[in-house]
Amino acid sequence: MMDFSQRLERVSANPQALTQIGRGLEREALRITPQGKLSPQPHPAGLGSALTNQWITTDFAESLLEFITPVSRNVDELLSQLSDIHKFSYSQMGEEMLWPMSMPCYVGDESDIQLAQYGSSNIGRMKTLYREGLKRRYGSVMQIISGVHFNFSFPDSFWEQLFGEQSDSERQAAVSDAYFALIRNYYRFGWLIPYLFGASPALCGSFLKRDAEHLKFSKTGAGTYFLPQSTALRLSDLGYTNHAQSALRIGFNSLEQYLEGLQKAIHTPSEEFAEIGVKVDGELRQLNTNVLQIENELYAPIRPKRVTQSGEKPSEALSRGGVEYIEVRSLDVNPFSPIGITADQVRFLDLFLIWTVLSPSDEMNDAELACWRDNWKKVVLGGRDSELQLQIGCSGERLTLAEWAKHVFAELEQVAIVMDQAHGGDAYQQTLTKLAGWIDNPNLTLSAQVLRQIEAHEGIGNFGLELAVRHSEWLKANGYSRYSLAEFEQEAADSVAKQQQIEQSDVLSFEAFLADYFADLEANAFREA
Numbered sequence: 001m002m003d004f005s006q007r008l009e010r011v012s013a014n015p016q017a018l019t020q021i022g023r024g025l026e027r028e029a030l031r032i033t034p035q036g037k038l039s040p041q042p043h044p045a046g047l048g049s050a051l052t053n054q055w056i057t058t059d060f061a062e063s064l065l066e067f068i069t070p071v072s073r074n075v076d077e078l079l080s081q082l083s084d085i086h087k088f089s090y091s092q093m094g095e096e097m098l099w100p101m102s103m104p105c106y107v108g109d110e111s112d113i114q115l116a117q118y119g120s121s122n123i124g125r126m127k128t129l130y131r132e133g134l135k136r137r138y139g140s141v142m143q144i145i146s147g148v149h150f151n152f153s154f155p156d157s158f159w160e161q162l163f164g165e166q167s168d169s170e171r172q173a174a175v176s177d178a179y180f181a182l183i184r185n186y187y188r189f190g191w192l193i194p195y196l197f198g199a200s201p202a203l204c205g206s207f208l209k210r211d212a213e214h215l216k217f218s219k220t221g222a223g224t225y226f227l228p229q230s231t232a233l234r235l236s237d238l239g240y241t242n243h244a245q246s247a248l249r250i251g252f253n254s255l256e257q258y259l260e261g262l263q264k265a266i267h268t269p270s271e272e273f274a275e276i277g278v279k280v281d282g283e284l285r286q287l288n289t290n291v292l293q294i295e296n297e298l299y300a301p302i303r304p305k306r307v308t309q310s311g312e313k314p315s316e317a318l319s320r321g322g323v324e325y326i327e328v329r330s331l332d333v334n335p336f337s338p339i340g341i342t343a344d345q346v347r348f349l350d351l352f353l354i355w356t357v358l359s360p361s362d363e364m365n366d367a368e369l370a371c372w373r374d375n376w377k378k379v380v381l382g383g384r385d386s387e388l389q390l391q392i393g394c395s396g397e398r399l400t401l402a403e404w405a406k407h408v409f410a411e412l413e414q415v416a417i418v419m420d421q422a423h424g425g426d427a428y429q430q431t432l433t434k435l436a437g438w439i440d441n442p443n444l445t446l447s448a449q450v451l452r453q454i455e456a457h458e459g460i461g462n463f464g465l466e467l468a469v470r471h472s473e474w475l476k477a478n479g480y481s482r483y484s485l486a487e488f489e490q491e492a493a494d495s496v497a498k499q500q501q502i503e504q505s506d507v508l509s510f511e512a513f514l515a516d517y518f519a520d521l522e523a524n525a526f527r528e529a
């Protein structure tokens with residue numbers, strides 16, 4: 001079996017294999033009023049249909065926008081696309097702005113959070129009902145926490161260099177196995193991402209729960225609480241989590257094991273969620289009472305993905321064609337960027353994900369996975385503690401975070417050199433040199449920078465509002481670079497027409513549609529008598 005350096009040497013023999021990496025970004029952001037409060041307005045009409053617009057949709061709430069870039073092979077192009085989408089959105093939002101942080105603030109009552117609406121079609125109503133279920137299961141405030149998702153894929157030329165000549169079926173299996181090896185290594189070493197880029201060291205008091213009393217929060221300003229060494233509370237039990245999923249055993253040793261675990265979760269009844277009911281007094285409350293209503297409810301820092309065909313579920317797509325790309329879901333919104341992420345972050349993710357796929361990756365049982373997750377927990381709650389020690393699997397051996405990070409960075413440097421040779425210049429090495437300084441000095445990390453600003457502004461609210469104004473002015477002042485205003489306006493108009501076509505094509509009642517969608521579930525609550 002080849003080691004990391006041998007695999008890197010093999011793929012780097014064809015520079016195209018490293019210049020054709022596919023990347024896509026999904027950035028979530030709350031619309032806020034000029035006073036910094038959650039917008040009460042519906043999705044802006046000028047943005048078109050949230051159901052069918054390819055670039056601009058909504059996530060959980062009407063006020064929670066989600067911006068989606070197409071796949072790009074160029075880092076600068078990727079960020080320019082995202083910037084243009086932001087700029088157009090601002091042109092349709094009047095005086096409203098985008099909240100620049102992952103953790104929301106200035107949220108009054110949970111009833112102020114309006115569920116996202118997608119029209120009268122069956123698929124549109126299903127999307128809203130799914131969100132109704134999320135609201136009743138976990139509460140609305142948790143669901144409006146924002147993040148940035150990074151989609152990443154290797155080109156065919158990469159796999160050709162790594163694996164050589166294979167039949168189609170052999171290649172599909174080998175690629176899926178390689179992506180799952182990447183995922184396992186991501187669980188082992190991905191705590192580096194919240195350490196470097198975590199930007200939610202503080203939160204509003206509304207997020208504090210009784211079971212968090214042992215965490216000894218400090219307070220600054222009006223209702224802002226923080227842990228002095230924390231990095232990404234968004235990823236902690238106080239943030240975007242699902243306690244009901246803690247007992248799930250979804251493995252990452254193969255595509256078959258992953259799909260088996262996922263299907264079990266979708267089909268496992270939950271006593272807790274059964275108490276909510278599905279249809280009560282004629283009102284639908286959730287899609288079903290299982291641990292997961294649908295596959296997207298699985299909370300994970302990384303997911304294997306494949307583009308779905310019409311009417312296909314995510315697991316069906318994976319079963320049909322294997323893993324096509326992975327989705328990194330552990331990035332906080334970068335408050336200092338008008339678009340929530342920077343080129344340095346994208347380049348580091350490039351290096352890290354190449355390293356994780358080329359590094360040896362033994363299979364991982366449930367106990368070992370739990371031990372690695374414990375490292376993540378330590379980093380999100382106290383990652384800037386210079387004495388913090390992380391456990392190596394379940395073996396009991398320990399290294400400090402800095403010692404371990406330097407070991408990883410030494411191999412990332414090899415990747416950076418090869419990437420710069422393939423692309424020309426030294427951008428990847430510059431990024432790594434900059435971030436290596438953050439290992440030695442935790443005060444340089446994003447979370448440390450954010451916490452200093454929150455304390456200086458006496459709270460999240462003041463700091464976030466100042467940034468929102470600054471980002472709004474920057475986006476409005478800069479022109480389009482990849483798209484045009486006319487292209488965005490045409491997409492908005494086309495999306496409205498597409499939604500109308502979908503609504504006119506429905507032939508089933510909503511409950512019959514749900515019954516067909518969940519036909520494989522043993523207990524179905526939708527079929528009309």
